[in-house]
Amino acid sequence: MDIEKFSSMDFGEFVDVFGNVIERCPLIAAAVWSQQPFSDLEDLEKHFFAFIDALPQSGQEGILRCHLDLAGSELQRPLTAKSQREQSGAGLTSLGADERLRLVELNAQYRARFGFPFVLAARFSDRTAVPRELARRLLCPPAQELRTALGEVKKIGSLRLADLLRADPAKL
Numbered sequence: 001m002d003i004e005k006f007s008s009m010d011f012g013e014f015v016d017v018f019g020n021v022i023e024r025c026p027l028i029a030a031a032v033w034s035q036q037p038f039s040d041l042e043d044l045e046k047h048f049f050a051f052i053d054a055l056p057q058s059g060q061e062g063i064l065r066c067h068l069d070l071a072g073s074e075l076q077r078p079l080t081a082k083s084q085r086e087q088s089g090a091g092l093t094s095l096g097a098d099e100r101l102r103l104v105e106l107n108a109q110y111r112a113r114f115g116f117p118f119v120l121a122a123r124f125s126d127r128t129a130v131p132r133e134l135a136r137r138l139l140c141p142p143a144q145e146l147r148t149a150l151g152e153v154k155k156i157g158s159l160r161l162a163d164l165l166r167a168d169p170a171k172l
């Protein structure tokens with residue numbers, strides 16, 4: 001998809017295409033649309049991230065709460081298609097019983113400590129690194145952890161945006 005195409009989409013089309021760049025947060029795409037035209041991918045990305053950065057803490061935590069747990073999520077709501085692909089690429093949808101139990105426990109401890117689910121860009125990770133990173137981040141101070149988690153949201157958003165802009169518009 002070229003820059004002219006995504007810089008001139010009407011509102012409905014833009015939200016349909018970019019509504020899940022930030023997991024289950026179409027409102028962010030809805031707000032970014034009004035910043036058209038965009039000069040390039042970096043410019044578009046900048047608007048998504050500026051919106052996140054400008055939110056009060058309750059809004060930033062709300063974005064994190066729109067994510068499902070990494071692994072174990074079939075116990076909650078169904079994953080979005082993008083999240084499913086990311087998690088299965090990291091081997092998180094085919095864990096053994098022990099690995100799964102460990103992650104479920106760590107996820108529960110993390111939620112109890114911070115009040116939002118653990119978020120990590122699964123495409124930069126794998127089934128052995130995820131529990132290690134989760135255990136490490138569990139020990140971080142809350143303000144630092146909020147920043148780390150939002151950084152992961154941005155990494156996921158960057159990868160999703162790059163995929164969308166590479167995609168054939170007819171297949172979106």
Ligand SMILES: NC(=O)N[C@H]1NC(=O)NC1=O
Nearest residue numbers: 070083086119120121122
């Ligand atoms: N909980 C969580 O990190 N979920 C996200 N991670 C990722 O790579 N895709 C997601 O949906």
